[in-house]
Amino acid sequence: MPEPESVLVALSGGVDSAVAAWRLLEAGRRVEGFHLRLADTPAARASREAARAVAARLGIPLHESDLTERFAREVIDPFVAAYRSGRTPNPCVLCNPRIKVAAGLEAADRLGLGAFATGHYARVERREGVSRLLEGRDRAKDQSYFLHAVAPGALPRLCLPLGDLAKTEVRALARRAGLARYTAPESQEICFLRGDYRDFLRERVPDIARPGPVVDVRGRVLGRHDGLYRFTVGQRRGIGLPDATPYYVVRLEPAAHRLVVGKAEDLLCRELTARGVNWLAPPRPGAPARVRIRSRHGGLPARLHPEAGGRVRVRFLAPARAVTPGQFAVFYEDDMVLGGGEICG
Numbered sequence: 001m002p003e004p005e006s007v008l009v010a011l012s013g014g015v016d017s018a019v020a021a022w023r024l025l026e027a028g029r030r031v032e033g034f035h036l037r038l039a040d041t042p043a044a045r046a047s048r049e050a051a052r053a054v055a056a057r058l059g060i061p062l063h064e065s066d067l068t069e070r071f072a073r074e075v076i077d078p079f080v081a082a083y084r085s086g087r088t089p090n091p092c093v094l095c096n097p098r099i100k101v102a103a104g105l106e107a108a109d110r111l112g113l114g115a116f117a118t119g120h121y122a123r124v125e126r127r128e129g130v131s132r133l134l135e136g137r138d139r140a141k142d143q144s145y146f147l148h149a150v151a152p153g154a155l156p157r158l159c160l161p162l163g164d165l166a167k168t169e170v171r172a173l174a175r176r177a178g179l180a181r182y183t184a185p186e187s188q189e190i191c192f193l194r195g196d197y198r199d200f201l202r203e204r205v206p207d208i209a210r211p212g213p214v215v216d217v218r219g220r221v222l223g224r225h226d227g228l229y230r231f232t233v234g235q236r237r238g239i240g241l242p243d244a245t246p247y248y249v250v251r252l253e254p255a256a257h258r259l260v261v262g263k264a265e266d267l268l269c270r271e272l273t274a275r276g277v278n279w280l281a282p283p284r285p286g287a288p289a290r291v292r293i294r295s296r297h298g299g300l301p302a303r304l305h306p307e308a309g310g311r312v313r314v315r316f317l318a319p320a321r322a323v324t325p326g327q328f329a330v331f332y333e334d335d336m337v338l339g340g341g342e343i344c345g
């Protein structure tokens with residue numbers, strides 16, 4: 001039987017997870033650290049060194065796992081595949097539940113530790129034997145969006161010690177705990193990219209830079225583009241069609257290599273379908289929800305209509321702007337995550 005008070009903490013080498021571990025130690029828990037090697041980049045190596053330094057500073061053992069292959073298979077391959085099929089992926093939504101949380105709980109089991117903790121800004125609330133995922137109190141830093149796809153069975157053992165803190169409070173605690181120097185390797189947007197995602201894609205998929213026509217919403221050809229992978233729905237830059245009012249990307253049509261552009265009003269839509277939905281708190285059909293359609297999106301009021309095959313039809317109460325296939329729609333009731341899934345094309 002794992003010791004219930006013992007916890008394995010995911011240490012990235014950054015300040016957030018360092019403070020998460022420190023808070024658990026302060027609370028009297030038995031704490032061990034866990035670092036995942038996800039990529040073989042200079043940034044990943046620096047982060048591993050920092051994780052070792054954090055563990056040494058806290059006086060806890062550090063377990064390391066090389067997950068580069070699993071990460072490549074479960075996060076990078078789908079990232080590339082999404083661009084090839086005209087979608088705009090969010091790799092962190094795959095990595096956090098499938099890699100960090102799943103591998104963390106597996107490691108906790110192996111080590112006989114009761115819980116697994118990370119430095120995410122989100123909360124797990126346990127009430128009457130049920131665990132729910134909630135937004136972090138610091139709404140500006142909230143990371144519940146990235147955790148919405150955790151297996152429901154993982155929630156009871158997941159521990160998020162920073163969920164009730166603001167980033168400024170975490171920094172203050174870091175200073176108090178002598179951990180402030182670990183602010184340096186703050187994670188970048190997408191951890192496995194060394195530079196621009198477009199260079200990364202061209203290296204992996206040489207034929208991705210395939211040119212094609214730019215058409216308006218009525219199908220009239222307005223120009224040429226040099227690869228759909230450079231565009232996402234709602235994008236304004238790089239279309240190269242000067243006009244009195246700007247053009248935006250409305251849709252990508254990978255079969256015909258067509259980029260469909262339109263004016264601001266063409267980006268509005270009342271409905272989307274999400275697939276592969278993960279439910280953490282299943283709603284009744286037609287239930288109202290706030291729906292976030294990308295990570296830095298506050299959410300829009302909508303109604304949820306679950307369908308067969310793990311799909312949900314989302315009907316917005318007012319039009320949503322730039323609904324993007326490949327991004328994730330995450331559903332909330334107040335600050336509680338109900339679930340979420342990938343936006344279909």
Ligand SMILES: Nc1ncnc2c1ncn2[C@@H]1O[C@H](COP(=O)(O)OP(=O)(O)OP(=O)(O)O)[C@@H](O)[C@H]1O
Pocket residue numbers: 009010011012013014015016017018034035036037038047100117118119120185186187
């Ligand atoms: N390579 C890694 N090994 C172990 N845990 C990790 C790793 N990368 C991230 N994590 C865990 O996932 C959490 C969220 O990761 P994210 O990259 O979003 O971090 P962050 O908010 O910048 O936090 P930090 O300051 O701890 O890096 C981290 O707080 C940490 O617990």
